[in-house]
Amino acid sequence: MIALAKSKPEPGLWKVDAPIPELGPDDVLIKINKTGICGTDIHIWDWDAWASATVPVPIITGHEFAGEVVDMGRNVSGLKLGQRCSGEGHLIGTESRQSRSGKFHLDPGTRGIGVNVQGAFAQYLRLPAFNVVPLPDDIPDEIGAILDPLGNAVHTALSFPLLGEDVLITGAGPIGIMAAAVARHAGARNVVLTDVNTYRLDLAAKVVPNLRCVNVAKEDLHDVVHELGLKEGFDIGLEMSGNQAALDQMVEALVMGGKIALLGIPPGQSPVDWSRIVFKAITIKGVYGREMFETWYKMIAMLQYGLDVSRVITHRYDIADFREGFEQMKSGRSGKVVLNWT
């Protein structure tokens, strides 16, 4: 089969011919139709410090996918051949206290497809049947291929009750934009999204209705707080940039007793003014991945009942043109980029 692999410990990904994976008794074989390019894939492409310390070589990369079940191990039940699906790319164990209490997404031994084990940038993917998430007919493959990052957005956005609340989101990358769409859908009052990238703020305005986009390189967030008539600031912050200045700005712009969900990953150590957090009585929650499988149920339900994130996909390439897809992602002038494998 054709696959995109990190074949050498240097920048780049290479198209390779790889064997179709063999199944264990609890696995399914998924024929891949569409995949999404993630920021993580860019780190792996660039072979930065994180990637070179984390990712074994050679490995087939990629973890955002949609496809269909074409083979199953002998223990697998409840799935049919031909079933369209996406799936959770975090492979978990069942021995940890967290797994045994049903908090699968908090298993400390989690391994990621396309990061620690063979991934989804391939014509076929082996996945434990446990991780498979069937797709309803009204969710197309290209949306199936972005459920992983939509799941990050949903898990983060629903960290705290949003109904009637004023929400500040920092970082209009694909995940920040989708989080804004979720906050709107979930009944937030004002939703404000910041970035320093005009392309992305313009895109956000097209994807999410009634969103106040703020370019913090040009506009003062305090002015926006006044313009919206927020007396004391935002109730909830969703940090989706990984940028220190954005986090500082968020702490400043929250009400007393405000809440922050942190998804963005700072590049290195990131100093925090803790006394500011204490005196403002702020709650901070770190967010990793998605809840298995509560987030999947919630996002599919929202997509079936009015949540529309389709316009966050801005570019589509056939797998032969994968290099252009990665270049587009790196340019900062894209939302989600989807690769077609069919």
Ligand code: NAD
């Ligand atoms: P992205 O890099 O595409 O988007 C980040 C955005 O933040 C960019 O558009 C950038 O211009 C913007 N930004 C930079 N400085 C800013 C500032 N001062 N104020 C506001 N915005 C600013 O990332 P993404 O794919 O949308 O992911 C969002 C973040 O979540 C990233 O940091 C990513 O590493 C992280 N992430 C975390 C998890 C997890 O499990 N915790 C999972 C996926 C992604």
Ligand code: ZN
């Ligand atoms: Zn991803």
